[in-house]
Amino acid sequence: GQQVMQIPQYQHVQEGEDFTTYCNSSTTLSNIQWYKQRPGGHPVFLIQLVKSGEVKKQKRLTFQFGEAKKNSSLHITATQTTDVGTYFCAGLFLSSGYSTLTFGKGTMLLVSP
Amino acid sequence: NAGVTQTPKFQVLKTGQSMTLQCAQDMNHEYMSWYRQDPGMGLRLIHYSVGAGITDQGEVPNGYNVSRSTTEDFPLRLLSAAPSQTSVYFCASSYGDAENEQFFGPGTRLTVL
Numbered sequence: 076g077q078q079v080m081q082i083p084q085y086q087h088v089q090e091g092e093d094f095t096t097y098c099n100s101s102t103t104l105s106n107i108q109w110y111k112q113r114p115g116g117h118p119v120f121l122i123q124l125v126k127s128g129e130v131k132k133q134k135r136l137t138f139q140f141g142e143a144k145k146n147s148s149l150h151i152t153a154t155q156t157t158d159v160g161t162y163f164c165a166g167l168f169l170s171s172g173y174s175t176l177t178f179g180k181g182t183m184l185l186v187s188p
Numbered sequence: 189n190a191g192v193t194q195t196p197k198f199q200v201l202k203t204g205q206s207m208t209l210q211c212a213q214d215m216n217h218e219y220m221s222w223y224r225q226d227p228g229m230g231l232r233l234i235h236y237s238v239g240a241g242i243t244d245q246g247e248v249p250n251g252y253n254v255s256r257s258t259t260e261d262f263p264l265r266l267l268s269a270a271p272s273q274t275s276v277y278f279c280a281s282s283y284g285d286a287e288n289e290q291f292f293g294p295g296t297r298l299t300v301l
Binding site: 081084105106108110116117118119120123163165167173174175176177178179180181 | 223230231233236238244247278280285286287288289291292
């Protein structure tokens with residue numbers, strides 16, 4: 076089946092350190108979306124990447140989509156305690172029928188002050 | 189706008205009982221979906237709908253039924269609850285289809301004894 080692999084599963088950083096999570100698919104993605112879920116909360120959309128090699132920034136967050144549209148990354152510069160949560164990527168696979176999102180297992184980020 | 193609402197927030201069932209998880213959205217979204225979230229497993233798609241009267245199975249549909257008689261509502265029915273269905277259930281909706289930003293409800297935490 077269609078799978079999106081996400082690493083690492085967990086990362087604990089000191090406030091001010093950088094953080095990166097990676098997603099990888101064995102087949103080409105139509106697009107990739109990123110979500111953040113705070114502890115006890117629900118996933119909240121962060122961004123969508125569609126084009127090959129696309130790079131988007133949101134303040135301290137940088138999102139990249141690989142040239143082959145099979146991998147993506149989220150990089151947070153100078154983490155803050157408000158960045159705590161689980162970050163999910165979700166890939167949309169090309170399909171002749173209805174497309175559905177396949178979520179990675181997520182990376183849980185802990186930030187110590 | 190209330191966005192995506194889910195009821196109940198918490199539910200405890202005994203094995204073999206049936207129940208319906210409610211999901212409603214007031215954004216006139218065509219696409220609605222149900223996910224389950226288990227520790228370390230990410231979000232897995234149960235069923236989805238691309239519009240009123242149209243539903244299809246996701247990755248883990250066994251033991252669940254859905255229907256979509258209106259644009260606003262997308263209930264998830266557990267036919268005969270099993271302990272393996274203990275999970276957090278999220279409903280999501282989006283404009284158009286899965287390629288767009290997904291709006292998640294607050295979730296229902298279900299325990300099956």
